[in-house]
Amino acid sequence: MTIDAFIDALPKVELHVHLIGSASVDTVLELSRRHPGNGVPTSEEELRRFYTFTDFPHFARVYRAVNSLVRDPEDVATLVLGLAKDLAGQGGRYAELQVTPYAHHLVGMPMREVTQALDLAARRSLDDHGVEMAYIFDIPGEYGEEAARITVEHALQEPPAALVGFGIGGIEQEREKYRDAYRDAFSAARAAGLHSVPHGGEMSGPETIWETIEGYGAERIGHGINCLSDPRLVAHLRETRLPLDVCPTSNVCTGQVPDLAAHPLPRMLEEGLYVTLNSDDPPMFATTLAGEYRAAARTFGFGVQELAQLARNAVNASYLGEDRKQALLKEIDDLA
Template sequence: MSRPLASLPKAHLHLHFTGSMRHTTLIELARAQGLHLPDALEEDWPPQLRATDERGWFRFQRLYDIARSVLRRPEDIYRLVREAAEDEAAEGSRWLEIQVDPSGFAPRFGGLTATLELMLDAVDQASKATGVGMATVVAANRTRHPLDARVLARLATQYADRGVVGFGLSNDERRGEARDFEHAFRIARRAGLLSVPHGGELLGPRSVAQCVDDLGADRVGHGVRAAEDERLMQRLADRQICCEVCPTSNVGLGVAERAADVPVRRLFDAGVPIALGADDPLLFGARLLPQYQLAREVYGFRDAELAELARQSVRSSAAPESTKKELLRGVDEWLAG
């Protein structure tokens, strides 16, 4: 009999702020504000997406921007984070690193610093209320000028001891070379923040290599295209650079045709650390637990391997050492139970 995956202690390292919103919350906030949502976010949810061309990515971003527009008041921010933490707790996630780009909210909440402080306070309150350890990754937008990334990196370093644990780079990796953002990541790394850029999702293994070589990546968001290059996989394995693999997202955006095509098993067998992630459940219709269910039912992971997946997520996190030890002990107990 298989052990219940919801009781397997795990860390969630790839979850975007707006994309973590519950669909029911999106609908409720939109109606309260008299906002009309497109069918793709209401009757036809989750939307049918394919972002392997620029038109598809534009549509994905448009839906994301519409969803962000319902977050208008500080209480909306607190609600989103609290509900995200509650959902994590229900799925056995005991540590969450939520990725935020305060730029998209700054005009609404008094500027970059005020916005980040609001988000950090919401994370702190949600963590205390749910018992889920939580931290924040500040992410720059790859489609904006690298100088904007430097501003965000400097902002992130000011809160390195107040809840910010990493610096990321998100959005369409076809727009902007990783090396263009090297200065921003150097600022963040000097302050002790983890380097966690996106790469190897819409572009191939070279994108992952650039994240490692140019940005000093400790983890790579997605990174699945690394499976196309044996030598690159060996580098990731040797250096224990984690890939934050999000199978449902990969299918939703057309990176893979079917869940079975996402190379989770190939990466795992090559020794590449993996942290399964949900990316944007609001747009892909699945949170963290279904990713572990895919590992069991589609990729053929036995319970001992599922336990190792959970361990890899914990080891690759920025959680305090005491938290890591507690979670790893819980994984062992799950496997022995």
């Protein structure tokens, strides 16, 4: 079996992907035709040109444009189902999708209707595409106390059935000024039984990773690639087996590393860190979850065993039930 054939057949779990950033050209085309006159192309050819990644400012422009098309709960469900279809075509079996309730609040979507849309989309993702979908509600970190409050309220008062985690994203450097509000939000979410899955160490140094651990009670960390400059942190991550959800192509596109060859993923593994492989905002970065495995094979020379271990890591770090975990692990072991 060739490495490409192995990657195609490998059962995959996606632990770090954003609702807006997961939107494919086909999905955005559906939304742009549903809501015309919004500055987003409604012809496929023009939209594909618009969607082609060039640099980070262009990515931000595309992200904002797609976000502007998400106006009602039906649009939310369309995005979830679009991701499920895309994952099904590349061996994806399960995803923990990051949803930002504050963005929906800002356009006036009622919490209950958003929850109903997420519940419906989760059922249809499994029924129509064979992909099990769970959700993580995340705070946009630059928006402060109101964003934290709205996110917690939605998570505690009107949670979708498949809500498993609570996170924070956005501009990491902006979090310190809202430190107490964010700590309180995570404390409330954890008390309600949600897992703590914050971003940290993506666009800032080890200090934000420490804050996710000490302030947010992190059980898994999004990115974490800037941990290596702090030996004490590396030792802590290694000893606690705290998973880091790494997204290599995203890190190149956002300018955190100059190219894939310079990505710290191989060194993180050499240091004995617990790493999973993910896609973040895949269509906007011209990647897929399977594409991340291919890039790891091509760039770092990872073979079947290394890729299989990354897939196992994702299963074990997920919030799937134990029976589902064991079934997926057996599939991976049988293939490898």
